[in-house]
Amino acid sequence: MTYVPKGSAAAGPYALDIDPERAAALAYSRLRILELGPGGTHSFATGESEWIVLPLTGGCTVRAEDEIIELLGRESVFSGVSDFAYLPRDAQIQIASGAGGRFALAGAKCERRLPARYGSAPEVPVESRGSGGCAREVRNFASADAFDCDRLIAVEVVTPGGNWSSYPPHKHDEHRPGVEAELEEIYYFEIEGAGGFGYQRVFPSREGGTDVLAEVRSGDAVLVPDGWHGPSIAQPGHPMYYLNVMAGPGEEREWRICFHPDHTEGYR
Numbered sequence: 001m002t003y004v005p006k007g008s009a010a011a012g013p014y015a016l017d018i019d020p021e022r023a024a025a026l027a028y029s030r031l032r033i034l035e036l037g038p039g040g041t042h043s044f045a046t047g048e049s050e051w052i053v054l055p056l057t058g059g060c061t062v063r064a065e066d067e068i069i070e071l072l073g074r075e076s077v078f079s080g081v082s083d084f085a086y087l088p089r090d091a092q093i094q095i096a097s098g099a100g101g102r103f104a105l106a107g108a109k110c111e112r113r114l115p116a117r118y119g120s121a122p123e124v125p126v127e128s129r130g131s132g133g134c135a136r137e138v139r140n141f142a143s144a145d146a147f148d149c150d151r152l153i154a155v156e157v158v159t160p161g162g163n164w165s166s167y168p169p170h171k172h173d174e175h176r177p178g179v180e181a182e183l184e185e186i187y188y189f190e191i192e193g194a195g196g197f198g199y200q201r202v203f204p205s206r207e208g209g210t211d212v213l214a215e216v217r218s219g220d221a222v223l224v225p226d227g228w229h230g231p232s233i234a235q236p237g238h239p240m241y242y243l244n245v246m247a248g249p250g251e252e253r254e255w256r257i258c259f260h261p262d263h264t265e266g267y268r
Contacts, residue, residue, distance in 0.1 A: 002202065002212045006219030013042050015102075016221060018186060020109070025210075025225035028151060028247035030107035031186045033219075036060070038100040044093055049107040050114065050152055051087040052142055054243070056190070058101020062087070063094040064116035072121070073101060077241040078158065078192050081126060081139050084119040086149065091116070104188065106142070108152035108247035119147060136165045144255045153183065153246040153255055159198075159234045165242075166230035168263040171205050172246075172256065173226035181256040183248040185224040187232070189216045189240065196238030202229045228260050 001008075002025065004018065011017040016033040020026050030049055033056070034042055053062050055073030062069040062085040069085040087093055089110055095103065125146050127138040139156040140146045159165035172183045191197055200222045202212045210227040214220070234240035246255070 002210055002223045002225070003214040004221040004223065006217065009221070015219065016188070018221060018223070019107075023223055025223055026184050026186075028109045028249070029184050029186050029245050030109070031188060031221065031243075031245050032105040032107070033188070034095065034103045034105060036095070036097040036100050036103070039098060040100060041094060041096040046087055046089050046091045046093060048089055048109055050089050050110045050150055051093075051105050051107040052119075052152065052154060053085040053087065053095060054104040054106060054141070054154075055082045055084070056102040056104055058097055058099055060095050060097040060101060060103060064088070064091055067116040069116065069118050077156070077190050078239060081121045081124045081141070083121040084141060086114070086117050086119060086147070088113045088116055104243055106152065106154045106243065106245045108149070108245070110150035110152070112150040114148065114150060130165070130167070133162070134164050134167050135160065136163060144253050149253065151247045151253060153253065155244050157242050157244065159232065159240045161234050161238045161240070162236035164231040164233050165240070166232040169201070169203070169228040169230040169260040170257040171226075171228045171260070172258070173205055175250060179256060180258045181248060181250050181252070181254045183246040183255065184226070185229070186245040187222040187224065188243040188245070189220050190218045191216075191235070192239045192241070193237065196240075197235050198238075198240045199233040201231060202227045204228070
């Protein structure tokens with residue numbers, strides 16, 4: 001299954017729990033959405049994965065063995081950039097929230113054990129990408145060139161209502177040195193405003209490849225193990241947020257993509 005409706009991949013304390021054990025199409029990327037009530041706590045072991053705790057709403061305290069990281073968080077994903085916490089593999093973690101909140105745990109199977117550390121909101125590179133009806137804001141909090149991880153790449157995108165994002169369609173499903181990096185990907189969506197929705201397209205880059213056109217709403221996810229993906233389309237009047245989580249087998253942690261040749265003429 002590549003389209004994951006809200007609630008269909010809930011498990012225990014997680015409103016969404018996607019990992020290779022539950023999603024056979026993925027080998028490296030992981031994503032959990034943790035919901036905590038006021039005074040709530042949650043503990044887990046990172047296992048063979050590195051993780052980033054990213055507040056979606058609210059703030060929290062993250063304890064990574066001897067490290068304590070305070071996250072101020074934010075009111076919502078549409079209110080601005082958040083600070084975040086990086087967590088190493090093979091560690092015991094506790095997340096506590098006095099006021100409660102919702103937190104994305106973006107992860108990737110990895111090899112190196114890097115130190116736990118804090119990611120400051122003011123240091124997150126924010127990029128305006130595209131123009132006109134394809135304009136959107138990209139928050140590169142854990143892009144390959146902005147924050148050090150072993151395998152994990154993660155960014156946030158906010159698309160104004162009525163605009164197209166993830167356009168032109170692009171892919172990163174094969175290793176071609178200097179041209180394209182092999183990365184599987186998870187899209188997690190939130191839509192501003194009651195009843196809001198968007199659309200996500202993924203289509204094959206090879207025989208038998210991933211093919212999905214999904215109407216997405218807050219809490220939904222789309223898996224991209226391979227294939228051309230885009231556009232992501234926001235309903236007019238309803239800005240769309242998505243969190244991208246990527247990882248792959250390459251020796252270099254890099255984001256190299258190939259644009260679909262049929263959709264680039266006249267775009268740039």
